Every structure is written in C-alpha cells, then in structure tokens.
Amino acid sequence: YTAVCEDCSVSMTYHSANNRMMCHYCGKSVPALKKCPECGNEYLKYSGVGTQKLEEELKLLFKDARILRLDADTTLSRDSFSTAFRDFSEHKYDIMIGTQMVAKGLDFPGVDLVGVIGTDRAFYSDDYRGFERTFSLLTQVIGRAGRSGGNSEAVIQTNNVGDNVIAFASRQDYKAFYAEEILTRKVMIYPPYCDICMVVTSSTDNIVSESAANEIKNNIINGITDKFKDIKLFILGPIPASVIKVNGKYRYRMLIKCKNSREFRNLLRESMSIKRKGDLSVYVDMNPETVL
Ligand SMILES: [Zn+2]
Ligand SMILES: [Zn+2]
Incomplete structure (x- = not known):
C-alpha cells in the first residue's frame, strides 16, 4: 500500500518532524496512518525522504x-534558510545534509568533503536538458569542495559509473x-538548434483535457498544410504530463x-x-525551464 494524494497523482511523503504525510505538489498534508488501510497491519514502515534517512544514518x-539538515521540510522560510547557512559557515555544525537547493552557488569555507548521493535520478527525466542539469549540478557541488583549498575531496555515488556526463563533471x-x-x-534537433514550445491543457475532466490537446494538435497540422505552409515544425505528443493530476486537474502536454x-x-x-468546455485552460511556455 502506498499513500497517494487525493488531488494529485503522486504518492505522499512522510515527514517525521510533524508525523504527517505531505503532498509536495499541492501542499496538502494528512496525519500519518497508524495501520495499513488495506490489510490492517499495524507495523507500518515509513521510508521517508532521502535526507531524513541520511540524517538518521549519519x-x-x-x-x-x-548535523544540519536542509530540505523542503526543514526550511520553512527564506529567513531560516539564510540563518542556517550563516550558522554553518560559522562552524556551528559539522555536517550539512541538503537537497539540490544547497548546491546552488553558495560558498562555505572549510568544507573538506562533499558527497553527492544517488546521482542517477536526474537521468530519468525525459527532459532534453537532463544531462545539462546533471552536469551543472555536479560541477557546482564538486567546485564547492575545490574552492576550500587544502585536501578537500568530492565523492559521487552512482550506479552509472561508465556514464560520460558524470565522468566529465568529475573532471x-x-x-x-x-x-x-x-x-x-x-x-x-533540440535547442540551440530550434525553440521548444510547450502547450499544456488542464481540466478537472480528463477526457476534456486530452481531447482539447488533440484538437489543438490537429489545428496546427491543418495550419501548416495550408495557410502557414512555410512553417517547419515537429510535434511530440500530446502525452499526459509526468504527473498527470495536480490539484484535481488532469494535464496533457505537447512539445x-x-x-x-x-x-x-x-x-x-x-x-x-478552440471551444472552452468547463474549466479547461490552455497555456503555452516557450523554451520552458522544465518540461511537465
Ligand atoms: Zn496533492
Ligand atoms: Zn497492507
């Protein structure tokens, strides 16, 4: 049994700080279950998020x-975030555990070991920028160890030892x-050799959302065979967004x-x-930062 958010098609994450399960997409939280709703087993094991497990191990x-742990769970405000960073640079902590946000352009003196845990997940994204993002994250984190001088070291944990992106980043x-x-x-044919336009349909009615996406695609195809025949383009999809349902709305995207x-x-x-049925909404993102 896995607890899934009522409004989103994602599983909820257990947070030991308040003993609740949270949806990271819509923010909804419910008290942690005492027994399995399917079989009644009372010995539930909460796997928790990676950072929590890591903290327990350490x-x-x-x-x-x-130990200072920084993740969506612990850093509630921007303020507590910067306080935590200041405390860490003043050596009020020995070890910092953090999600990707810790890696973003921050400098700490006296860090002599940096570990990157589970470097494989980034590769599962079907985003054409996946490699670039992985490379840039790794080089930033490794650079952090390099800047402190002395005998600093970085360790990358991965199942893809032969992977070029990881090898390039480590050097x-x-x-x-x-x-x-x-x-x-x-x-x-991906940027910078073209632009990527993402069209997203969203509706509480799954079928309305999907058929709107198909209708738009057909209109585009009709357009380039007739009035706009000088335009060259290539359509991928529409397919369900990687998380299809968020806040009760079903989303389809085409690139x-x-x-x-x-x-x-x-x-x-x-x-x-096109005709807007119900609460259907359609939006466009040119060269999106992330692909849904
Ligand atoms: Zn949710
Ligand atoms: Zn069960």
Whole structure:
C-alpha cells in the first residue's frame, strides 16, 4: 500500500518532524496512518525522504557530530534558510545534509568533503536538458569542495559509473561535455538548434483535457498544410504530463520543435482558439525551464 494524494497523482511523503504525510505538489498534508488501510497491519514502515534517512544514518555513524539538515521540510522560510547557512559557515555544525537547493552557488569555507548521493535520478527525466542539469549540478557541488583549498575531496555515488556526463563533471571538463552535448542536440534537433514550445491543457475532466490537446494538435497540422505552409515544425505528443493530476486537474502536454517567429505565434494563436468546455485552460511556455 502506498499513500497517494487525493488531488494529485503522486504518492505522499512522510515527514517525521510533524508525523504527517505531505503532498509536495499541492501542499496538502494528512496525519500519518497508524495501520495499513488495506490489510490492517499495524507495523507500518515509513521510508521517508532521502535526507531524513541520511540524517538518521549519519547520527549512528558520527554520534557527536552536529548535523544540519536542509530540505523542503526543514526550511520553512527564506529567513531560516539564510540563518542556517550563516550558522554553518560559522562552524556551528559539522555536517550539512541538503537537497539540490544547497548546491546552488553558495560558498562555505572549510568544507573538506562533499558527497553527492544517488546521482542517477536526474537521468530519468525525459527532459532534453537532463544531462545539462546533471552536469551543472555536479560541477557546482564538486567546485564547492575545490574552492576550500587544502585536501578537500568530492565523492559521487552512482550506479552509472561508465556514464560520460558524470565522468566529465568529475573532471570539471566543460569542453568535453559541451562537445558531446552540442552534437546530440544537433542530431536530435533540440535547442540551440530550434525553440521548444510547450502547450499544456488542464481540466478537472480528463477526457476534456486530452481531447482539447488533440484538437489543438490537429489545428496546427491543418495550419501548416495550408495557410502557414512555410512553417517547419515537429510535434511530440500530446502525452499526459509526468504527473498527470495536480490539484484535481488532469494535464496533457505537447512539445513543438519550432522557430519562435511571428508566423509561428500566429499559427499557435489560431490553433488554440478552440471551444472552452468547463474549466479547461490552455497555456503555452516557450523554451520552458522544465518540461511537465
Ligand atoms: Zn496533492
Ligand atoms: Zn497492507
């Protein structure tokens, strides 16, 4: 049995701080269950989030270490976030555990060991920027160890030891990474060789959302075979978003490889003027930061 959010198609995460299960998509939380609702078993095991487990392990291994854990659970406000960072640089802690947000451009003196745990997950994203994101995250984290001088060291934990992206990152080899990545982008036709336009439909009615997405796609195809026949584009999808349901709304997305020209935007505007049933909404994101 896995606890799933009522409004979103994701499983909830257990938080030991308040003994509740939380949905990280809509923020809803419910008290942690005392027994399994399916079989009544009272010996439930909460796996918790990675950072919590890591903290428990480290407490066992380093009994006297002062540990600072920073994740969505512990950092409630921007304020407590910066206080925590200041405390860490003033050596009020010995070990810091954090999610990706800790890696973003922060400098601490006197850090002589950096560990990156479970480097594989980033690769599962079907986003064309997945490799770039992984490379940039790893180089930032490893750079952190490098900057403190002395005998600092970085350890990357991964199941993909032979992976080029991880190898390039561990050597801080931007040139080699770029050479390989740009070739892939060129062959597969991804930015910077084109623009990516993401069209998302969203509705509490799954069928309305899906058929709206298909209708828009058909309109685009009709457009480029007739009025807009000079436009070259390629449509991927529509498919359900990687998390299809959020806040009770079903989402479908398609990606259009295109050139972001005035002509294209006109085609898109005309293709999107479909009948709005119920609470259907449609939106467009040009070169999105993340693909849904
Ligand atoms: Zn939710
Ligand atoms: Zn059960």
